[in-house]
Structure formats: structure tokens, C-alpha cells
Amino acid sequence: MLRERLGKGDRDHNMPRKVDHIGVAVHDVVDAARFYRDGLGLSVSEPEINPSERIKIILVSLDHTLIELMEPLEADTVVGKFLDTRGEGLHHICLKVDDVEEIVRSVVAHGAQLVDEQPRTDLHGRKLVFVHPKSANGVLVELVQDTEKDIEKSGK
Template sequence: MSTTSRIAHIAIVVEKLDDALRFWRDALGLPLAHTEQNPAENVEIAFLPLGESEIELLQPTAPESGIGKFLARRGAGMHHLCLEVEDIEATMERLRAHDVELINETPRERPDGTRYAFIHPKSAFGVLVELYEAPRG
């Protein structure tokens, strides 16, 4: 069986990164590893490592983006849960065999070689789940 190894990150949508960092970094004491702009998704992201996982804070940079609409509709809060898997294709095949609906039918790939795919929340009982496979070294 393909193995799900860890929570890679929890993504949290916030209105303003600077405000949210006052809680997550300054009050709670998590380190801020870095921030980055993701123009393709219209989002700015702050990465805060926590054990073997990360807290990712997402600030929409355009109201019409997916994250911008989520913020307008639901307010700030947890957006998705990302799980690292050893073999994303094997995991996706197994999910399909259990009639789980995937948002991405094939893995998408980031420039760093990371591959990912989202599971539809209706198949995951209300949770938007991202599968993530690290680059093969």
C-alpha cells in the first residue's frame, strides 16, 4: 500500500499576513522561515515550520482569486490540509478505486519537482485535502 507519511502543512487563509504573524510568530513563537509571492494563484504565503509540518498562512492578493473568494465567503480560517505521500500516482489510483473524486486527474508539478493533487472535499467529508510528493532525489 502506498504510504501517507506526515502532515506536510496546514494552510490557513488570512486577511493580512502582518496581522496574522503577530499571533503565529510573535505571540505563539513559531519561526517565520520565509514568505513568497505566488502570482499564478494570486496569493502571498508565509511559511512557519512546526515539527515535521508547516503552518502556511495565505493572504489573497486579488479578491477574484480562489483564496480571495474563500475569504469573502467563509472568513479567515483553515483552508486545506496537505499530506505527504510516497507515491502520488499509486495513492490517486487507490483513491479512485474507492470512488474518491479528485480535483486534479493527474498530478501537477511545481518548478522544484514537487508534485501535488487535490481531493474534492465532498469525497473527504468537508476537508480540502492536498496530496504532495517530494521531488525524487
């Protein structure tokens, strides 16, 4: 019912398909994961290091969406600075798109500011870009594109 009232917007091609994950900044991923695993009964991954972002990550699985718990390995990282100024909590939302370059052209044409000028790749080789919170009502929005291997596995 709500979706029908919202409508589809002015274009259908390359719109975000789903929420890929929700990023949560925490001081300790292992401690934070206990709430999701023990309190809520959700599956959690083993800790993983993202060397380029200098963070430790634990993924929490909820149906087809992940919660990405992020712990800075050093204080001068993006997540470390976020924790220093805002404390623990919601850091970003990530939306899955079919073509990062195309969606970048669209959001920039509509006045959005990007964190990076060019898309980069994540730990798993997926292309991604961040839209600056100033352009998205105070929310850091990550847009991510699956790799060809991911697309083949999903049967698209």
C-alpha cells in the same frame, strides 16, 4: 495507545507518511504571522509569492509540520473566493505521500473526486493533487510528493 486502537487500515504501501502542512486562509499574512511568531514563539518565513495560485505565503514552522498562511493577491483566486464565502480559517491539510499517481489511483478507485484531473506541480517542483472536500468529509485534502532532490536531502 490511540494509534494502536485505530489500526493500520487495509494497506500499508504509499499511505500518507505525515502531515506536510496545514493551509490557513488569511486576509494579511504578515499580520497573521505575528500571532504565531510573537504570541506562540514559532519561526516564520519571509513572505513568498506563488504566482500560479496568485497568493502570498508565509510558512510557520512547528517541529516537522508547517502552517501555510495564504493571502490572496486578487479577489478572484481560490483563496480569495474562500475568504469571501467562509472568512479566515482552515483551508486545507496537506499529506505527504511517496507516489502521487499511485495514491490518486487508490482514492479514485474508492470513489473520491479530485479537484484537478491530473497532478500539478507546486512552487518547489513537487507533484500534488487535491481531493475535493465532498470526498473527504468537508476537508480539502492536498496530497504531495517530494522531488528527487528532496528525497536525496532527507537521506531516504
